Amino acid sequence: MNHETRTRAKIGVLVPYTNTNLEPDMMLMRAPGTTVHFQRLGGYDVDEIPGSGQMAGLGVSDISHDLRMISGVRPDVVLYGCTSATLTHGPGFDETLAARIKASSGAVSLTAAGALVAGIQALGAVKVGFSSPYLGEINRQAMGFLAASGIETVRCADIGRELGNYGQGELTPKEVFDLACQADHPQAQAIVLSCTDMRAVEAVERIEAHLGKPVVTSNQAMMFCLMRELGLPRHDALPGRLFDRL
Known part of the structure; x- marks a missing residue:
């Protein structure tokens, strides 16, 4: 059996709790030697149609507990994995949230909308x-x-x-x-x-x-941005022309 080093980077991902595709996408695209760790976010009603109000509410919900949990793995990067939760508020809010996540986790912070x-x-x-x-x-x-x-x-x-x-x-x-x-x-x-x-x-x-x-x-862009930020090399499981820009 071949073993990865698992020392290249630890990737933390904050993912909305009904989301079923962000986790498999990250695992499909992750670079060899990296590990991916997930913390699920609440802050919205699963039975509501996810309109602007609900997504904006998710964006302003308290994620301090979630940041403490994901910080436990000492991640190199933390991804905020909901695009609409911040784009409903605008770029200034998105940048402020990314800065808060960085300050709390000590890691590079990227949002889906920003990516x-x-x-x-x-x-x-x-x-x-x-x-x-x-x-x-x-x-x-x-x-x-x-x-x-x-x-x-x-x-x-x-x-x-x-x-x-x-x-x-x-x-x-x-x-x-x-x-x-x-x-x-x-x-x-x-x-x-x-x-x-x-x-x-x-x-x-x-x-x-x-x-x-x-x-x-959204998911491809987050992977592109984290690889660029961490200096990770391109590999064969990355879809699309975007990764030609690494």
Whole structure:
């Protein structure tokens, strides 16, 4: 049996408690020699449709206990794994939350929303097609979040129906592919798939091959940013053109 060193980096992830796809995505993409550790977040009602109010409430919920728990592994980086919880508040809130997490954990801190912007910027894209499983108000807030960083959304596509907290994670990679294609536009330089519970990582390479454009997803962008911050080398399990920028 071959053994990994497990000494390259420890990755801590704060994940909403109904999310079923962030953990497997992180395990799919993790670099050899790294370990990934998860702490689940509450702060929202599982039976409500995850609209702007619910996600904004998650963003301001008390995570001090969760930070103490994840800090127990002495992580090198802590990821805040909900995109909409901070993009509903705007870039200033997102940056402040990342700073709070860093101060509490002593680790590099990255948010899903901040990583999404960083990934788009790494590609040099200023016009994007945007898609998500969110309700309309969150999509408008997401486009405003991107616009604050100089990124114009030239087309926005949503799933076309209300999805509950589990419904987002139950979308198949084929449905995510179709959603991405709906977001394409002749002026779009990249396609953005926002939501840590959407199975977008599995669809990235098919979308890029079909549309001929790079794709940035919440989970992929977090992995890209943490690898860049920690100086981790590229490996074979990383999907998409984004990782060419490491």
